[in-house]
Amino acid sequence: MMDELGALEKWAGGLLEQLSPPARRAAMLNVARELRRSQQARVASQRNPDASAYEPRKARAAKGGKNLRGKKGRIKRAAMFAKLRTARFLKVEADASGLAIGFAGRVARLARVHQFGEMERVAPGGPEYRYPARVLLGFTGADREMIRDRLLRHLTLASR
Template sequence: MVDDIQQIDDWIAALLLQIDPAQRRAVNRRVAYELRRSQASRIASQRNPDGTAYAPRKSQSKGLRSKKGTIKRRAMFARLRTQRYLKVESDSDGLSVGFRGRAGMIAIVHQYGDKHTSRTGQQFITPKRELLGLSKQELDSIADAYLRHLAALD
């Protein structure tokens, strides 16, 4: 997949060098927002970029304290995929879609899967759930968005 991204990047970079920076900034912004929308919808459907389902949450044990601190069984990352946390940056040189700050730390733990320790010293193992990544459809939609913009200039 890295080779696909590199090929698209090289191909589009050569085409974009032929237009002025204001046009490049506009098309990068449009593509970044489209990419954020597709990433958020993929996260909402609980899918990795390769199409596999996210690893399910660990089941909660029924103990004396099962009420306190329980996880409500709704879709994972409901707030994390909102515009408040899933940020877009773009300029005439490039674009990025990602998480910043505390949301970024949470996303990194899930993106790569990690073993971490809480403040109380309890250790947790988080399974890998790829929040950000490009699927084949997203790569195609990025290329199409650039082509549509370049075709409109002619």
Template sequence: MTNKLEALEDWAAVLLGQLEPASRNKLARSVGQALRRSQQQRIIAQQNPDGSKYAPRKHRNLRGKQGRIKLKVKMFQKLRTASFLKVKGDGNAISVAFTGRIARIARVHQFGLKDRAIPEAPYIQYEQRQLLGFSDADIELIKDLLLGYLTLSK
């Protein structure tokens, strides 16, 4: 995957060098927004960038819990919203990342780290679920957006 990203960067650098800074910024914002939509759709589908499904949640015993119990809620429903998944783009770089306190939760799941579910609980080893990452479709999306923008601007 890294080789594909490096090849894309080498290919695009020559073309982007010919653009004005303002049009590069506009292109970076549009590519970043398209990448965010792609990542959101993948999180909705509960898939890693390679197409495999996320590791399922651990089964919890909810017999003693009072009130309404939601059993079929998908993971990361709020994390995928635009208020937590931010896009930053300028003429030099594009980033799609989680912000604030949510970034820590996303990092624990992204890399499969240990964390506490609530402050006094014991540490739990979380399964790795790649929330952000490039798939082959994302790289093709970037290529298509770059080519489309460059053909329209000339």
């Protein structure tokens, strides 16, 4: 992924240097907002950047060996990361030198555990579990095209 970012930065860097710092910041903010929308939609559809589906949650057994997720009407089968993908938690920063999209604060740890498939306690004092990698932030082919199109559109409007 770093090679892709480096290539994108090299391509866009030369073009963006021609703009004034306020115009660069506006272009970066425009791209960052659109990229956040794209990431939110992808996470809502429960897909990794390579279009593969997220690994489903592990069935949690209750006392007595019953499957909690199998009880109809008791436990909601909602999509994962519903709150995490909101603008409140998925932050955007942009200035004349670049942009950043990521999670801040306490939710950043939760996002990192799922992004990289790390070990974490299920509950405070509970057992540890290796979560499957579910890529929350990543570039798809459509994202790269969108970035290119947004930058080119901004550059053509700025040159007028």
